[in-house]
Each structure stands twice: as C-alpha cells, then as structure tokens.
Amino acid sequence: MATTPKSPLSFYSEPLLGVDLSELQGKLIVIEGPDAVGRSTQVARLRSWLEQQGHAVLDTGMARSALAGDGIQKAKEGNTLGPVTMTLFYATDFADRLENEILPALRAGFVVLTDRYIFSLMARAIARGEDRVWLEKLAGFALVPHAVYYLRAEVQDLVPRVVRGRGRFDFWESGMDMRFGPDMYDSFVRYQARLIKVLDRMARQYDFVAIDATQSPDAIFAELKRGIGKLFPKSRYVVKTAKPGKAAKSTAKTLKKAAAAKASSAKKKAAPKATGAANGQPIATEA
Ligand SMILES: Nc1ncnc2c1ncn2[C@@H]1O[C@H](COP(=O)(O)OP(=O)(O)OP(=O)(O)O)[C@@H](O)[C@H]1O
Numbered sequence: 001m002a003t004t005p006k007s008p009l010s011f012y013s014e015p016l017l018g019v020d021l022s023e024l025q026g027k028l029i030v031i032e033g034p035d036a037v038g039r040s041t042q043v044a045r046l047r048s049w050l051e052q053q054g055h056a057v058l059d060t061g062m063a064r065s066a067l068a069g070d071g072i073q074k075a076k077e078g079n080t081l082g083p084v085t086m087t088l089f090y091a092t093d094f095a096d097r098l099e100n101e102i103l104p105a106l107r108a109g110f111v112v113l114t115d116r117y118i119f120s121l122m123a124r125a126i127a128r129g130e131d132r133v134w135l136e137k138l139a140g141f142a143l144v145p146h147a148v149y150y151l152r153a154e155v156q157d158l159v160p161r162v163v164r165g166r167g168r169f170d171f172w173e174s175g176m177d178m179r180f181g182p183d184m185y186d187s188f189v190r191y192q193a194r195l196i197k198v199l200d201r202m203a204r205q206y207d208f209v210a211i212d213a214t215q216s217p218d219a220i221f222a223e224l225k226r227g228i229g230k231l232f233p234k235s236r237y238v239v240k241t242a243k244p245g246k247a248a249k250s251t252a253k254t255l256k257k258a259a260a261a262k263a264s265s266a267k268k269k270a271a272p273k274a275t276g277a278a279n280g281q282p283i284a285t286e287a
C-alpha cells in the first residue's frame, strides 16, 4: 500500500478490476481508534447530523459484511482463531463490504461513514507480529478516504469506558490470544498500548486527523463536524474557515500531548485495577 499522499477515492495500490473511479460521487469518512474509545457514539451523532443536512448516509464497520460477519463472530467464539486467519477473515469482510456496500453507495453519492477501516485490521495484525509489507499489499485495494479521524486516548482512559459500556473485558480486545498472561486486565493494558502505538505511527503515515478523545463527547463531535463540514460546498454549511495545514498541526499537537502524558504517567504508579470486571469469562464481542 503506497503511503505517499494520494487523492481521495483512488486505490492505495491495487486497483479492483471493473471499478471505474470516475463514477464515484460520494464521500468516504473513516472513524478510527482503539476499542471503547467512543467511535460508535460519534458515528451515531454524525449520521443524524449528516442526514439532517440532507445527505444519504451509509454507516458501516468492521465484521459487518453479509458474507463474513457471522463467520468471524463464530470463529471468535471458539477463541481459536490464529492471527493470519484472523487477518484474512477481516480482509474478506472488508472486500465484501467494499464491493457490495461502499462502492455502490459512493456511486450513488452517499456519505459513507465507516467505523474502523483497513487501519485497525492492519494494526491488530502488526500488534501480533505480522509483516507490515504483506499487510500493505493485502489492503492495497482499499480506497483512500476523504478523511480519517483518529480518536486518540491512552489505555488508562479506555478502561473506565470498557467497564461502563460492557462491564467486562472481552477476550479479543484484551489480546488474550497473545498469551501475555492469565489476567485479562493486564493483557488488555498491554495489548491496547501496543495497538495505540501502531495507530500513532499510522497517523503520521496515512494522514489521520487525530482528535483528543479524552474530551467530552460534545467537544469531539464539534471537532468532527468542523472537519467534515469542510468536505462539502460551503453554501450548505456554516463552517469557520481554517488556516491551511491546521488539521496537520492539530494532529501533531494531539500526538505531542499524548507523548507528554505517557511520559508523565510512566512515572506514576500503574493504574488501579478495575474491580471485578477483569474476572468475567471471555466473551467475543470486539468488532
Ligand atoms: N468522550 C467520551 N468521554 C467519556 N465516555 C465516553 C466518551 N465517548 C463515549 N464514551 C462512553 O464510552 C463507552 C464506549 O463508547 P462507544 O461504544 O461509543 O465506543 P466504541 O469505540 O464504539 O467501542 P467498541 O470498541 O466497543 O465498539 C460508552 O459507555 C460511552 O458512553
């Protein structure tokens, strides 16, 4: 997958046969981020906001394809899915949604909002030691989105959201398959920290717009609306004009802030364990 700047709605590297890119009218907007960071919260808000503006919206996300979605859930219930098979399963899910949902929606002029994209697929595989170059080739048929918003938080910020949201840690989002140890909480912290590190690196490589996800849902939503509003003709939106390069500066600022927070938290004691939540049975709900 080429990482030099590419125009939206072109293929990263491998064109899909039979796809005429000039037919694509819509917008492709990606919300990325680690588990429980608040992606669904923002996608739901964005969807109704965009619909209120008169846009047709397709909202899609990982493991939701008609072809592979159920199969992925079943394979995960057994907790026996190996890393390569997992990657290929998710790539199949993505290919199915690209061909049968995303491309038709873009041809029809929809705004496609996607809760995670190939980046999460690649990050999970890289966190499990798979080859970056192989992954970039594998995901090369993906379309370059108009924008990738990266909801960024530290693991310590994710823990209360998992506990409040589901009340327990999930086998896969805790990376239990990586056998860091028997404690689900410890495993969650180690695995999610790895994922965040990989996503931070991708943020620079693939021009993510990083948003500080420790802000309130309202503040995050406001930032998303400001960015997404700019993708549409001004006459339809009241959008404050930003200086060129503002998004890039803001991403650098968010990543810098995160690095500083990390350095200071490393000095402090480890976060207290979430009581009870780590002791549940493995469940398989991670998308
Ligand atoms: N900005 C925020 N600040 C604090 N809590 C939040 C914020 N955004 C979402 N939450 C809460 O965090 C939990 C997880 O949110 P949400 O389901 O939107 O995340 P997600 O990224 O879609 O998670 P998953 O990886 O499980 O799909 C929910 O309880 C939600 O109310």
Ligand SMILES: [Mg+2]
Pocket: 039, 040, 041
């Ligand atoms: Mg979600």
